Amino acid sequence: MTRHFLSLLDFTEAEHRRILQRAEVLRQGYAQGERPQTLQHRVLAMIFEKASTRTRLSFEAGMAQLGGTAIFLSPRDTQLGRGEPVEDSARVISRMVDAVMIRAKDHEMVERFAAYSRVPVINALTDLNHPCQLLADIFTYEQHRGSIRGKKVAWIGDGFNMCHSYINAAQVFDFELRIATPKGYEPDPAIVAAAGARVHLVESAAAAAQGADLLVTDVWASMGQEEERERRLKDFADYRIDAALMARAAPDALFMHCLPAYRGEEVTAEVLDGAQSVVWDEAEARLHTQKALLEFLILGDVPG
Ligand code: CP
Ligand code: NVA
Numbered sequence: 001m002t003r004h005f006l007s008l009l010d011f012t013e014a015e016h017r018r019i020l021q022r023a024e025v026l027r028q029g030y031a032q033g034e035r036p037q038t039l040q041h042r043v044l045a046m047i048f049e050k051a052s053t054r055t056r057l058s059f060e061a062g063m064a065q066l067g068g069t070a071i072f073l074s075p076r077d078t079q080l081g082r083g084e085p086v087e088d089s090a091r092v093i094s095r096m097v098d099a100v101m102i103r104a105k106d107h108e109m110v111e112r113f114a115a116y117s118r119v120p121v122i123n124a125l126t127d128l129n130h131p132c133q134l135l136a137d138i139f140t141y142e143q144h145r146g147s148i149r150g151k152k153v154a155w156i157g158d159g160f161n162m163c164h165s166y167i168n169a170a171q172v173f174d175f176e177l178r179i180a181t182p183k184g185y186e187p188d189p190a191i192v193a194a195a196g197a198r199v200h201l202v203e204s205a206a207a208a209a210q211g212a213d214l215l216v217t218d219v220w221a222s223m224g225q226e227e228e229r230e231r232r233l234k235d236f237a238d239y240r241i242d243a244a245l246m247a248r249a250a251p252d253a254l255f256m257h258c259l260p261a262y263r264g265e266e267v268t269a270e271v272l273d274g275a276q277s278v279v280w281d282e283a284e285a286r287l288h289t290q291k292a293l294l295e296f297l298i299l300g301d302v303p304g
Contacts, residue, residue: 003297004114006107006123008131008168015296016172020139022292022302023285030065030288037067038295038303042098044070046124047080049104050223054259055124055132058286059101059294066291071097090116098298105224120297127224128188129165133258135293136285137166138173140278141214143285144254148175154208154249155179157217157239157266158232159187162258166216171195180208182235205239209248216256217241217266233265242268246276254278 004010011019029036044063048056056072063070075081080089086109093100094117102110102121107128114121124132141148152175155166159181167187170177177199179187192199202208209215220236221229246253255267255277263269271277295302 002118002120004117004121004123005131005293005297006110006114006121007129008134008165008172010131011172013172013174016135016138018302019135019289019292019296020142022295022304023135023139023288024143025304026291027285027288035065035067036303039063039098039298040067042066042068042298043096044068044294045073045093045097045100046070047073047075047078047093047100047102047104048124049075049102050125052103052124054283054286055101055103058290059124062287062291062294066294068098068294086112087116089113091118094118099294122293122297125161127161127222129168130161130258131165131168132286132290132293133162134165134169135289136282137216137256137258138169139285139289140256140282141254143281144278145213145252148173148214151175151213152211152250153177153214153216154205154212155216156205156208156241156245157181157236158220158222159185160218160222162216162218163187164191167191167195167199170198174198176200178202178208178212180205180239182239185235205241205245206248209241209245212249212253214254214256215241215246215249218258219260219262220266236266240266240268241271243270243274246271246274256282259283 060070090113099120101124103124104110104126107126110123155163179201220232255271257279261272
């Protein structure tokens with residue numbers, strides 16, 4: 001059966017561990033100039049309905065570094081954008097490539113594509129979740145601090161796609177997650193409930209940050225929410241991560257943000273550019289973890 005990566009919950013913890021271990025091998029090798037050609041002549045199709053810097057670059061560069069090719073497809077240039085059914089597009093595209101990566105608004109579109117695809121489909125962000133980013137975030141936390149199991153993570157901000165993937169991650173990697181959002185911006189209760197007692201919604205950013213090992217946030221207005229921006233700036237005003245909030249966390253706490261970040265909105269420049277921030281390693285980790293993900297899905301397992 002064709003495996004897909006639409007959510008972190010599509011893989012077992014053991015599978016995630018194999019991918020993360022392989023990513024570390026790839027990271028170290030890459031730094032030494034190694035370019036293993038494990039995906040030689042393999043092709044990834046990349047469908048982007050929304051903008052991207054990190055995701056496009058990491059998948060495209062990652063395929064090239066492993067000896068393969070990536071093809072960028074935007075709705076402006078494909079028949080998908082002119083109304084060709086997703087089911088037909090999936091059947092055609094998946095006959096010509098080895099894997100497909102999709103960034104879309106509707107998660108359901110990606111699920112439908114996957115249902116009709118002969119090859120693995122990777123969710124590269126939908127309005128529901130962003131699992132690829134979580135591979136990079138877990139990898140980055142562990143690169144700096146060791147196992148995330150049992151750690152306290154504070155999600156402060158919008159209960160949207162990134163928050164949902166953090167909830168899934170708490171379930172897979174078994175850490176405690178405290179979520180602080182303004183009223184009306186809570187995550188999907190069904191996703192919260194599925195994660196069990198590890199995930200708590202708390203009443204303030206301070207309560208989430210208290211004693212935390214990792215503080216994470218995301219933009220206040222995600223792609224597609226630009227018109228709500230002014231209202232959101234007001235609604236989220238008490239949820240900015242600043243030095244005072246960081247001071248409530250554990251002394252060796254880390255700060256992460258999937259980027260792009262808006263200094264002075266969801267995070268101050270002092271925190272984003274400060275000593276506890278690992279956002280640049282986090283961005284780089286997209287490259288290594290997705291190379292391991294591509295190997296896992298295209299080859300059936302990671303090499304070695
Ligand atoms: N973090 C992330 O997915 O960034 P891009 O939108 O630039 O791909
Ligand atoms: N929540 C953000 C994440 C961007 C990587 C968005 O959906 O725009």
